[in-house]
Amino acid sequence: MVFFLKNRIHEELKFMHPLDVLSRMTRDSTKMKIWTRYFDSKLSRSEGRRVPKEASIPNPSLEGIVWASRDAGISKMKREENVSHPSRPYSKEGMLILQTKDALQATRAESKEGVLQSIGLRLRKNFNESKSDQKQNNNNKNTGSRQKLSQRKSFKNKSKSSNRRSKFGR
Template sequence: MVSRGEDKYVIWPIYFDNSISRIQGRKVSKKYAVDKPTVESIIKAAKSLGLNPTLEKDRAFPSRHWRKEGRVLVDKKESKRKLLVKIANRL
């Protein structure tokens, strides 16, 4: 489990899903959102940005606990918002 003091951000695929509303959990604008993002595509994008990604496969977004889509942990190199947009640009 990642705690607040650690130097990692948690990135969920739902943050980039264009079929999800902001209220449901999407974090990037529709302009940057993609269709059915995967943890594998997020890892590839994060690696290309030098964010040292780590996959946690059997994790579920809290409001969708029945879907174990996984999550990605990345280094905190700048604000989470800026990192999400950079990752989204590479998806």
């Protein structure tokens, strides 16, 4: 029975116009696929970035996109890690699958581009906040008493010629 159905569909497609064949093989409109490369600021639009530079970050992670989606109010999502985009089979980047209806309602957008932009803006905000937190933590680590700082010795500034002499015993 299955073979008969497959054969019948194949026969129908054989005599159809190519544009009609494409319209017949439509994707699932209830789901929205979001790839990590859509938010990579290192890429140009022709290389796969789909949001403006203000809504993108360098090397986005799938986890970061999930957090940004939750911040946007999207609750129904499925995460697929180590999946490659069809046009980039060499890179395992990961994909987030959202329910289209939930994503459009939560972000109050009218299209996938609007959803991507709202997720991207939250992703950028989270990235900037974590970056400023890291700067503050690094500044706090350098504080200490002057005595400890002055007694700290650095061997990084030794010249290479002195290393060579001691190495060969001259």
